Amino acid sequence: MRALLVVNPAATTTSARTRDVLIHALASEMKLEAVTTEYRGHARDLARRAAESGEMDLVVALGGDGTVNEVVNGLLHNGPDPGLLPRLAVVPGGSTNVFARALGLPNDAVEATGAILDALATRSERTIGLGLAAGTPGSDDEAVPARWFTFNAGFGFDAGVVGRVEQHRERGKRSTHALYVRQVIRQFLEEPHRRHGLITLERPGAEPVEDLVLSIICNTAPYTYLGNRPLYSSPTASFDSALDVLGLSRMSTSAAARYGTQLLTSTPARGPQGRHALSLHDLTDFTLHSKAPLPFQMDGDHLGVRTSVTFTGVRRALRVIV
Incomplete structure (x- = not known):
């Protein structure tokens, strides 16, 4: 599986050391490209390029709700294709993380990463509305x-x-x-x-x-x-x-x-x-x-x-x- 990991370095609840641990854990199970955002809107741009290239099977957002929103807007820049909807995984790193918690993911980034890896192993996913x-x-x-x-x-x-x-x-x-x-x-x-x-x-x-x-x-x-x-x-x-x-x-x-x-x-x-x-x-x-x-x-x-x-x-x- 090829995946793009979009990392917000300003995420309020994850340290640089924690982010490194999470990146290594994800990279052990997939072919991972990790990119750190540098400006507002960067996560959207990265996700859009990933979606339009067709080279990524999954985009993972590591950050808070703002980062997730940008990634979603990048993935859906051209609208949802009913035949092939984009795939997203979320590792919560913000102060509230409403979206991740509403999906039932743990609010701790390490635990959430473990849950995502388990879900990938069992091919567990959900189609949602927006x-x-x-x-x-x-x-x-x-x-x-x-x-x-x-x-x-x-x-x-x-x-x-x-x-x-x-x-x-x-x-x-x-x-x-x-x-x-x-x-x-x-x-x-x-x-x-x-x-x-x-x-x-x-x-x-x-x-x-x-x-x-x-x-x-x-x-x-x-x-x-x-x-x-x-x-x-x-x-x-x-x-x-x-x-x-x-x-x-x-x-x-x-x-x-x-x-x-x-x-x-x-x-x-x-x-x-x-x-x-x-x-x-x-x-x-x-x-x-x-x-x-x-x-x-x-x-x-x-x-x-x-x-x-x-x-x-x-x-x-x-x-x-x-």
């Missing part, structure tokens, strides 16, 4: 390129939190769960539209849903983790279906406390619910519009502001080694 987000035709964001996401996207409040965290990381702060919690509080205190939202959700065959403050799009459950605690915004979301949406139309202090508590105590059977909560399951196509530019994130990567985003749930897009 989300695709693009600029909406006729909107100011029409020219924004389409981009795949593996586990979630957010438009509005939660994307603002992600943007705040990235600003702190650019100043040298570590991406910790405490940092996220602080930025959630600050985003809430400074959110100007928390009582009357700007977002409208439109989908075929249904009336528009207006005045949403928050919109979280999930391709799997859980939505994210707080330490080792999984948080389920859309418990029914699955890699085997299309996309789920959680929308909130009110973020007053009392509503935020109620829905925040529900999220912290959520389970695979129950997520946030209430008069101001919208929960939609298995959506293939829908669009989110805003009356003003709002923050947008995908797989924990802040992508600036948007006024309109069109989403597509693609049920069979990628093969993963699990």
Whole structure:
């Protein structure tokens, strides 16, 4: 088997020594080419070249969710070929690793590598669906390129939190769960539209849903983790279906406390619910519009502001080694 290993040297939970051990372990079982990323977007470029060359049977991503997202977008640059979907393996090296954990992989890089080698030996793999987000035709964001996401996207409040965290990381702060919690509080205190939202959700065959403050799009459950605690915004979301949406139309202090508590105590059977909560399951196509530019994130990567985003749930897009 020929494989490309894409290594993010800035992965927060793996040392250079650990990465060397993992590379040797993988190289013992396959013909491995290991490449270290050097700039933002490099993982995408490497995966795209691997996919277009047809010379690699597998691409392995060693890093966090951002690295995985780049690799997936490189593998699927020309879209999924139903006859031969690309194959991906993930070794978690970030601070949260939602995608790897949602697949059932251990959160420890060494243990996950062992699980991947076992899966390769038994030819165990899974075909999963992904989300695709693009600029909406006729909107100011029409020219924004389409981009795949593996586990979630957010438009509005939660994307603002992600943007705040990235600003702190650019100043040298570590991406910790405490940092996220602080930025959630600050985003809430400074959110100007928390009582009357700007977002409208439109989908075929249904009336528009207006005045949403928050919109979280999930391709799997859980939505994210707080330490080792999984948080389920859309418990029914699955890699085997299309996309789920959680929308909130009110973020007053009392509503935020109620829905925040529900999220912290959520389970695979129950997520946030209430008069101001919208929960939609298995959506293939829908669009989110805003009356003003709002923050947008995908797989924990802040992508600036948007006024309109069109989403597509693609049920069979990628093969993963699990």
